[in-house]
Structures are given as structure tokens and as C-alpha cells.
Amino acid sequence: MGTIRLATRGSPLALRQTEMVSELLRRADPGLAVEPVVVRTKGDQQASLPLDQIGGQGVFVTEVETAVTDGRADAAVHSAKDMPSTMGDHLVLGAVPPRADPRDGLVGCTLAGLPAGGLVATGSARRRAQLAYLRPDLVFTQLRGNMARRVAVGEEGGVSAVVVAVAAMERLGWLDRLSDVLDPMDVLPQAGQGAIAVQCRADDEDTRRRLRTVDHEASHRALVAERAVLAALGGSCTVPVGAFAEAAGADAVAGAALRVSGLVASGDGRTMIRMTQVGEDPVAVGTGLARALLAGGGSAIDGFGDEAATVAGGAP
Numbered sequence: 126m127g128t129i130r131l132a133t134r135g136s137p138l139a140l141r142q143t144e145m146v147s148e149l150l151r152r153a154d155p156g157l158a159v160e161p162v163v164v165r166t167k168g169d170q171q172a173s174l175p176l177d178q179i180g181g182q183g184v185f186v187t188e189v190e191t192a193v194t195d196g197r198a199d200a201a202v203h204s205a206k207d208m209p210s211t212m213g214d215h216l217v218l219g220a221v222p223p224r225a226d227p228r229d230g231l232v233g234c235t236l237a238g239l240p241a242g243g244l245v246a247t248g249s250a251r252r253r254a255q256l257a258y259l260r261p262d263l264v265f266t267q268l269r270g271n272m273a274r275r276v277a278v279g280e281e282g283g284v285s286a287v288v289v290a291v292a293a294m295e296r297l298g299w300l301d302r303l304s305d306v307l308d309p310m311d312v313l314p315q316a317g318q319g320a321i322a323v324q325c326r327a328d329d330e331d332t333r334r335r336l337r338t339v340d341h342e343a344s345h346r347a348l349v350a351e352r353a354v355l356a357a358l359g360g361s362c363t364v365p366v367g368a369f370a371e372a373a374g375a376d377a378v379a380g381a382a383l384r385v386s387g388l389v390a391s392g393d394g395r396t397m398i399r400m401t402q403v404g405e406d407p408v409a410v411g412t413g414l415a416r417a418l419l420a421g422g423g424s425a426i427d428g429f430g431d432e433a434a435t436v437a438g439g440a441p
Contacts, residue, residue: 128158129335131323132189132198135163136271141296142321143202146339149222153338162198164189190216193324199332200325205317205348206290210356212324219336220323221345225292227319227369229312232279233286235305239263243285246278250392252288254365255312257394276302292319313367313388313399316351320344346383346407347371353411354387358419364426365390368411373403383407387414389423398423 129150133143140161147159165188185207192198193216200219212218229252234243239260246268247253253265266284268275272293279287286304294300323339325332347370354368366389373382388399400417404410 127156127331128160129200129332130160130162130198132162132164132192132201134185134189135165138272138293138297139202139204142204145296146202146220146222146321146323149339150335154335157335162192164192190324193326199329200323200336203322203324204293205320205322206315208317208322208352210316210352215327216324217327217333218322218345218348219325219333220340221348222321222323222339223341224321224344224347225295225319226306227314228291228309229307229314229318230289230291230294230303231286231305231307232276232289232302233282233284233304236307236311237305239285245286245288246275246284247288249288249315250365251315251367251390252312254390254392254394254397255367255388256288258390258397259311259394261394272297272299279304290318309369309386313386314369316355316366316368317348318369320348322348343372343381350383350385350407350411353408354385354415357412357415358387358389358423365392365394368414370407370411381405383410385410385414387411387418389418389426391426396422396426398426 131143131146133139143161150157150159186203186209189201189203193201205221241262242264244264244266245256246266248267248269256263268278268287272289275287275289276299278284280302291303291306294303323336325336350370351368355366358366368385368387370383370385373384382403382405384401384403386399386401388397390397398418398421400414400421402410402414402417404413
């Protein structure tokens with residue numbers, strides 16, 4: 126018995142993800158009451174502006190975290206890809222439920238069917254750089270807003286295609302509206318894409334115990350590895366960075382080796398550095414991969430700066 130309050134953004138996708146976490150918690154403890162605490166974030170309030178103009182990575186997260194920090198909520202539910210690569214010592218990643226499809230998709234047209242000089246809408250530097258690398262003829266336009274708006278833009282025909290996360294389409298029940306699903310070998314996902322991250326206060330042992338009942342260890346370890354890549358690169362959502370971790374063998378068992386792929390790119394996609402490493406420790410393999418990417422030329426790409434150069438040099 127008891128109650129757990131979950132802080133969340135108010136978008137339809139965020140509310141659906143929070144309901145998914147609620148269902149898992151109630152299944153683990155049928156007597157538990159779960160209450161959503163809806164928070165309006167800066168990213169939602171300024172949905173017409175590019176992310177790099179309103180704070181970049183974290184604009185969908187900070188106010189939701191604050192609701193946990195100040196006691197209005199017990200835990201926060203995030204799209205893991207929206208989270209900055211580091212968090213305050215007072216917060217912990219309490220649970221990562223089973224991950225959904227991490228891939229990107231297109232609405233409006235298939236990748237093979239995009240016309241010469243086709244116009245592609247996306248607010249993601251990572252997606253734009255990789256698609257430009259594959260198809261230098263493509264033209265890009267910024268697009269932000271909730272999933273309903275983005276999907277509508279793709280279907281209305283004003284652009285050739287809109288890039289979306291397959292997991293978001295799945296959770297909203299819109300898989301039939303996808304025109305294409307992009308192979309991760311062509312477009313590497315963003316760190317955390319397809320995963321839901323549930324944070325709580327480090328000193329809240331009761332909430333941490335409840336969240337452990339819905340944690341999926343393989344998904345959690347993969348997310349930790351991907352976040353380690355992002356943290357060591359010193360990048361943000363304004364710099365083209367991708368990371369994806371999966372079990373290196375056939376079975377995603379506890380302690381199994383992870384195969385982690387990462388990339389860094391220039392904004393125009395003309396420079397693309399991509400590598401893969403395998404290891405059992407998520408943080409070690411993610412950090413090692415980031416150092417290899419930077420040493421292999423990533424530190425020379427505009428946007429990584431002195432922090433990236435320091436990591437490439439072997440700083441702990």
C-alpha cells in the first residue's frame with residue numbers, strides 16, 4: 126500500500142509513457158496508488174524555437190527534475206534521449222523499463238524514394254548530419270512541436286519527409302503512419318532513444334525500492350553505456366552525436382558484454398566518424414569509445430571544444 130507521485134511533461138507522448146510506468150508499478154504492487162504530477166517545461170512553452178536557442182539538452186527535463194527535488198513528486202519520468210548526460214548527485218536513475226525500438230523513421234516518404242533535392246524536416250542535428258552524409262543533395266528545414274504536429278507536417282506534403290522516433294510512433298499507436306524505418310547502420314540513434322528513464326532522489330530509499338521492481342537490467346545497462354559516450358564526448362543535442370548499445374551476444378543477460386556504437390559528425394555531414402567497441406562494464410566501454418572517437422578526429426569538429434580535447438587526451 127502507499128502512493129507514488131510521478132512528475133511528467135504534459136505532452137500526449139509524455140503522459141502515455143508515464144501511464145506505461147504506472148501500469149508496471151501497479152502490476153508489481155497492486156495496492157500502490159500512482160499519481161501523475163504534470164509539469165510544463167521551457168521546451169514546451171517555447172515550442173517554435175530551435176533547441177539551441179532555448180538551452181539545448183535539458184529543456185524538457187530540468188523543471189520535471191525540480192518537481193522531484195523540491196518534494197512535489199517522488200520520481201520523474203523522461204524520454205531518456207531528452208536527458209543531459211550528467212545529473213546532480215542528489216538524483217539517481219532508479220529504473221529503465223524494457224526499451225522500445227530505438228530506430229528513427231520517416232513520415233511522408235521512404236529513404237529510397239526521397240526525390241533529388243528533397244526537403245526533410247527535423248530539429249535534430251544528429252539526424253540532419255547523417256542523412257546529409259547519405260544524401261548530400263537533401264535540403265533540411267527545422268521542425269519542432271509535439272508528435273501530432275510533426276506527423277501532420279509529414280503527411281500534408283509540404284515537405285518530402287519528417288524524421289521521427291519509431292518508439293514514439295509505437296507508443297502513440299501510429300506505426301501504420303510510418304513510411305520507412307531507418308537502419309541503424311545508416312542513421313545511428315540518439316543516446317537513450319526508445320528508452321524511458323525514471324529518476325528519483327538518491328536518499329529516497331522507499332521510492333528506489335519500488336522503482337527497482339520495474340527496472341529492466343539489459344535496457345538499464347545499455348542506457349548507462351550510451352550516456353557514458355555522450356558524457357565523455359562533452360556534446361549536446363546541438364552537436365551531431367549518436368550512440369547505441371546492445372548485447373554483444375545472443376542473450377541480453379546480466380553482466381553480458383555490450384556492443385556500443387558511436388559517432389560524431391560535422392553539422393553538414395561531410396565529416397563522419399563512427400566506431401564500435403565491446404566490453405562488459407557500461408561506463409568503461411562507453412567512455413573508451415568516446416575517447417577513441419575523439420582521438421580519431423572527433424575533437425577537431427566544431428562544437429566539442431576544450432572539454433572534448435581533454436577527454437581525448439586520456440583524462441579520467
